[in-house]
Amino acid sequence: MTKFNDFKARMIDYILNENLKLTLFSIILGLLSGAVILAIAGFNPIEAYRLMIVGMLGSPRGIAWTIVQSTPLILTGLSVAFAFRTGLFNIGVEGQFIIGALATTLAGYFLRLPAIIHIPVALLIGMIAAGLWASFAGYLKAKFGVHEVIATIMLNWIALYLNNYALEFNAFRRPSSESSHRIQETASIAITWLRDIVGPAVKVNWGIVIALVIAIIVHYILFNTTLGFQLRAVGYNRDASEYGGINVNRNIIVSMGIAGMLSGAAGAVHVMGVSRQVSVLAAMEGFGFNGIAVSLIGNNSPIGVVFSAILFGGINYGGRNMQNIGVPTEIINIVIGSIIFYIASYKLLQIILRKASRKSGKGGNLHVK
Amino acid sequence: MLNNIALIISITLMYSTPLIYAALGGVISEKSGVVNIGLEGMMTIGAFAGAATGALTGNPWLAFLVAGLSGGIFGLLHAIASVTFHANQVVSGIAINFLAPGLALFISRRIFNGATMTPLIPLENKMPLPFSNIFRSLHNQGRFGNVFARNSIVDLIFNQYVTVYIAFILVAILWFLLYKTKFGLRIRAVGEHPKAADTLGVNVYGLRYFCVIASGVLAGLGGASLSLAIVSTFRATLVSGQGFIALAAVIFGKWKPQGALAACLLFGLATGLRIYLGGSAVGLDVSQNLLSMLPYVITLVVLVGFVGKAVAPASVGLPYEKSDK
Amino acid sequence: MDNYKNNIDFSNKVIEMKNITKMFGNFTANDTISLTLHQGEIHALLGENGAGKSTLMNVLYGLYQPTHGEIYIKGEHIKENSPALAIAKGVGMVHQHFMLIPTFTVTENIILGMEPTFGLNQVDIKKAIKEVEEISEKYGLTVDPLAKIQDISVGMQQRVEILKALYRGAEILILDEPTAVLTPQEIKELIQIMKNLTSQGKSIILITHKLKEIKESADFCTVIRRGKQIDTVDVQKVTTDDLASMMVGREVNFVVEKGDTTVGDIVLKVKDLVAADNRGLRALNELSLEVRAGEILGIAGVDGNGQSELVEVLTGLRPVLSGDIELNSKSIRNKTPKEIMSLGISNIPEDRQRRGLVLDFTIAENLILQNFEKEPFSKKYILNKDSIKSFAKKLINKFDVRPTNEELQVKALSGGNQQKVIIAREVTNDPDLLIAAQPTRGLDVGAIEFVHKSLVEQRDKGKAVLLVSLELDEVISVSDRIAIIYEGRIVGIVDAKNADENKLGLMMAGGKLDDKI
């Protein structure tokens, strides 16, 4: 019960906190910038945004899709955030996602198990595979001093080709397709009954629950366990941690491993809930790079990541509705880019907000960090 | 065999060139203490602006210039965020990776009737091959046998687009700038210890602005070296990840222009090998997917085996805040 | 009017700061402080940690703008001050935390911002080196112009800082705690250098916590407490005790109070220890020593003779090449820091911000940095926040850490309070051996008193204490026995009661004593 109160207190903290205000303000400014571009290009920004919002919130279907699209982003965002918290830049989420999806598909297709076992097993196998994959980058850093940014960038591409290589095998590839066999029904986390409500084609699945539970676990690990304590200590000050008896190298590997597991969970949930297969990849799908953005919008905090993933997923999903009036899809990226840009320039926002509050006579205290 | 080697070298140069520009951009920015993860986006906008200008005006040099400028504009954006407003530099860079490609496609659709691909530039309006005529005339003189013939070893290696030579010259210039001039001394000081530089009256913000904008210009040129020389058009997928490879090359090359050059060449070479080995003429019976991993695996192996720990400029990634204004 | 240590030209006021107030947000760091510096004068600035000394000097140097008040340099009213302007007006500042670029050479550091050039703006390094050599000769500040900062001693770095100012033609030098990291020898040299400078017409503002130095070198002293100016006094007319009580607002006890001790068994035994430094050179050269329960063994030596490496080897951060270390008769050679810690060694590290603390962690988190895996702070990998909190509250109270909020990040604490956090943690570990490396560096007298008391307390509880310090005074007054380290070897051990500063100094410099005491 105290645990819950603690969590609730943190939630309230987060919601009332300065960063959130700035984030919201960034979102508004980002949307305004997008509006300017829309207007310059000759579209009616209000109509375009109306379509976007109706797209994401106007119907149970839209809300459901938004959640479905946001689910993997919560997990990839958590992965980036977790690594950031421990002083590592995990730019390899993309590859870890691919590995997680691949491993889960293998487990989902080849294993014959009752659903109650199959689902957790497939999820875990995806997470572990991706965890090992990422911890390899951690190992290279710990053992040879290879910068994790290079290692993970290289591993992204290796993962992509590994996925395609796996699909060269006839036992795995579905004949006359560019995809693998489908996972067994017992490994699916689809919520079929909900489809009657939100629409038959919406891939509603338990992934969101898994993602939220994992977000809480990540938060808990970071702030309430000895592991999190060590990882954060190493993230902030490697030398002091070493002096304090913490095994820094082991922590780098563990941290990358956990970050990888989170990306792997994203891949697993995507497979079990939505795609049910993996396909030959011609290019990066972007779950990982979007995860970086999600993490940053969410201020690298697990709770923030959940909200920002939903926002990101929502804009991405709802934004496509703007095509109805001929707005090209790139606008979505421009809007997202602007939001991130304003979030980055929080100092600018502080200045604007301070001026505004001075004018309105409130004179709020606006110190961030 | 020699011809094959020459061909591999020429493919190496081709693949490396855009990376060299962008990596140099990364070097100068990070030397001054600003991480530039937006290289990818800056390359993309440069590739687009170059190809579009080239297609519209037919003037490759103007196109090259515009590409640099457009990269520079995004550099400026990055500088405003990360220098003036003390943004988290990674965040700002990521923003650019969303904004720049988005804008490139958006503008492309506006000016080319909805097309996400720019019109092909005629051969004669691409960046020039400066030695092409010399080689041809030398060859025509006949005194040199077939040494200068098309696709001879000499031709394959040395008859490159001018962008290749410019890239190499830029490496030398940047090296000179950073390590021989007072400007370079100050840039490096700002990247290592901005406060120390500040207390000596060195203009930390000014230098960082310069370096980050230059970084954008270089990345933009790198994009244009793709769209104005290697090919002659822009597509959304043209850059696809090369900015990140360049970023890796910066670190791989230990934040030095010559190091980044070596890293880019290594990557290009690995790609060249992959292409060479993948040809049916070699008769290697290996999955293309495994072969495609080669450049990335080689990079990792070299890093582990030969390069060792790299030390970044001490203040890279940290916004410099004057304690008081 | 006469008898000043330096040739002061009282008719020439080179600096006048009038009623300077500097606020950070709602916090007043300087509260209407006035200060006058005459040509040729050495003016000391004294105050506890956080009193506002550095802030005042940063205002003078143009790094901060004053909230109120006026600055005159050589009679000229300075309005929009900036480092560049201050430099141009002849002000040079040696900052408390060195402003040197470790990967640059001495020359590069000195000329930065004022580089001689030729051709295409190329740095004329030859000319630069010549100029550096010239000034360093003129003022007796010998340096190796081509050495990298990271390879030279702090004393040398200090000289480079002064040279930086002089290279810019500084007439007025601000030295912010220049002696905090120097050896006694280097301090002597520095005082000589300062006198050289004033005799050549320079004026100096000196910040230091060491009253002895003020007495030795300064003419006037301005005392600041909590941002307020207490007084400006003629140094000749006051005693060190007067200065100390002015500064802290109470009487300060300089004598380390310690009774006799009963020495017990050998706790630490180091035998023929060999280890390398960062560059792979031999830093410890068959070093042997013993520390017994209930005694403080002080290591005296000039910086760079293997002290840091010794501490690192003892705490498991640096590999032993040969020789052995025994703790309570068990070898701890090449064990991990964690194992060593659990066997009973605690350590107050030399570099508290880098090694001692995670600055972004709270006080509470720093207090359990080594013990978070133990009960009651955690159980089965889960942290127990309540017990962490109450533990922190207890220690904050016991060790008088201020402010008392255990949720505060330690980066918000002053140096002295940061040190208290470390001491609280290490002492509470209840070690058999406590290693204290430069434990009072940069602390004010009040804080120093506290640290010394803590060390003696440990000894009295029957613990072994190894004190490594560059402050000879400190080593003599705190230790029971003193081991002199020279070139990675213990070259002599003396009883502290019989210690003689001159003899120790001689041994520290490599000289031999005929008779071992």
Place this chain on the structure above:
Amino acid sequence: ACGGGQTKDQGQKPPEEQPIRVAMVTDVGGVEDQSFNQAAWEGLQKANTDLGIEVGFRESNQEADYEPNIDDLVDAGYEFIWGVGFKMATAIKEASENYPENIFGVIDFAYGDDTPENVVGVVFKEQEASYLVGLIAGKMTQTNKVGFIAGMDIDVIHRFQYGFYAGLKDANPDVEILYQNANAFDDQAAGKSIALQMYQQGADIIFHAAGDTGTGMIEAAREQNKWAIGVDRDQNYLAPDNVITSAMKGVDLAVYEIAQELKNGTFKGGRTLVYGLAEGGVDIAPTSNKHVPQEILDFVEEQKQKIISGEIVIPANKEEYDAR
């Protein structure tokens, strides 16, 4: 309607027929990708102008967009929805089950006997067009070396590949074939490098089935002043002096014809439409006469008729090719 100031004339009109609404979901690359998606869109636009059919599209930026895009179009009231590209086969099939009232089509995929009643698959006999360009290459090569660049090692590409090989060998048994799989549809630099290598090894004509990667190949042809053969559309405009012909695929035709059927009410689902030479769904580019001598074109025409009549069957994969 002009008499007596009638104001309620709308009401008296016979209820106008609701226009038929057809939309498509693009693959990555967007609707103006100068390729596949664009061809489909052109077919729809023609249906719009000629037949008054209301048309729309949704662009996908990644695979995960397919399903929401299809769903959106259903929601927006389109009754017929195209998935452009075999990668959308799964999504289209599922949509057809979820929305039995709607009709769906997929380009480049055959569900065979499993084709749902409200789905139509469209496939092309790429091998037939490839065979014809193979004939041209076989006849025109001067070095007796011809190259083929694959985008990936997959079924669709095999149809191009083995049809091309068959044509080459039929026209010129001595010809040596250089093959390379670029393993990417979007790597222009790879396409160019591979082509340079092939030209250097003596090939004088290269055919590609590699999407954007092939654009790089055509660039190499321009620079080396060698011959190239385009794919999917008439790619001569990319290098008018070098692209001698292209193996075209009439995606626009298929899309248009289905629209016509819808309009006429003759549409029937549950089947796979196969577009070969006979149906006019594949062919060589109309610009082929710019570079290919008339006698070769005549020969090609002759062979084309034989294919149409069924006299020659073109191999669509390695097994069939080896069996010849």
